[in-house]
Amino acid sequence: MRLSITKCHGSGNDFALIDARDLALDDADWAQVARALTDRAGPVGGDGILLLTGADAEAAFGMRIFNADGSEPETCLNGLRCIARAGLEATGQPSAHVRLKTSHADVARDADLAAGVYTVRETAGPASLDVRAWPLDGEGDEIREAVIARLSPDLRFTAVAMPNPHLIAFVDRVDEAELVRIGEICEGAPAWLPNRANVSFVELRDADTLYVRTFERGVGLTNACGSAMGAATFVAGLTGRLPFDRTVTVRNRGGLVRASASEAGMVTLSGNATVEWTGTVTIDLAQGTAHDLAVTQRHPEEIAAWAAI
Known part of the structure; x- marks a missing residue:
């Protein structure tokens, strides 16, 4: 063909x-x-x-x-x-x-x-915090800045669907080996996460800049994941790290986008x-x-x- x-x-x-x-x-x-x-x-x-x-x-x-x-x-x-x-x-x-x-x-x-x-x-959304729809079992209905012990005893994740599922953890510095380790657990489709999930580590670099590194479901470690950048922007607002509706720069290994997120969960990205x-x-x-x-x-x-x- x-x-x-x-x-x-x-x-x-x-x-x-x-x-x-x-x-x-x-x-x-x-x-x-x-x-x-x-x-x-x-x-x-x-x-x-x-x-x-x-x-x-x-x-x-x-x-x-x-x-x-x-x-x-x-x-x-x-x-x-x-x-x-x-x-x-x-x-x-x-x-x-x-x-x-x-x-x-x-x-x-x-x-x-x-x-x-x-x-x-x-512009896409609204983002959803209901992990029952993924499903992600055994962690309650929502996960906001919470430890998921099956993934890490220290990192705090927020779970959001864009509508594809994302686990977002804000970190001081991206540990790529740890990201891959956790991403591969999710990629294995364990019984508690049968449809897998994207995993991102996010750095808040200043009042207008995020850096996102993602292990993407079905792909692996990737230069960029647009829905992860959108999810990270929404979670930054949800957790009070950045104001909602502020346009920020979201950087990744592959480049950058302009991004904003509303409290209602709508995410706008502008990129190449x-x-x-x-x-x-x-x-x-x-x-x-x-x-x-x-x-x-x-x-x-x-x-x-x-x-x-």
Whole structure:
């Protein structure tokens, strides 16, 4: 099967984007496509694949995402910006209501973060504190700045769904080895956390800056996770570290976004949707492999603009 793809990223969270509006593949096939295209040893590589899907009565277009392990999360806010760019360009609209797996979001072209950096504003939510819906068993209905002894005797986590599940711990300094250790516990889908969760360590660097490092469900340690940055911004307000409705800079290994969160749980991120190249590739569904990549157009000016910030 030959597919047209766009290699893109939001804050360094990189994807192969596919216009799937006229493609009829089932979920098992898309999971195989994801495994093939995200393989870092293959011709493309990435954290996941993004599917631009069609309109319905509520939304101008939709988004689906499949992680590197073939699983389908509820949302991906870095990926949403890339889908928003593709959808807005395809429909000719400056803004849109977008259908996600279990929710909706609003997107619009925004003022560029820097010269030449295509920037999208996205608003999603509301965030939920009800861990019974994850489920996360044995820790009560909500977890706010609380120790989860099965993960760590010292760290205090806040649990929030965006609607994908996040465990957020504010730390003085990110201990990457500890983050991986805890992330791998959650990734193992223990009986008390059967659907797994994203785990983030967050540094409050000053009154206007957060730094977020995430072990992402279905991906592992990642350069960026948009919903984690949104969840961290909301938790910063919830715990009194930052005021609600203040626009702050959220940094990560892959870059940065502008972010704000309301007390009602709505989160707005403004960040890049950078296109690196477009091309075609052959997928062997039976083997879950990709080969014969042909890049038809490169965008070095976009890569350079993002590198500059």
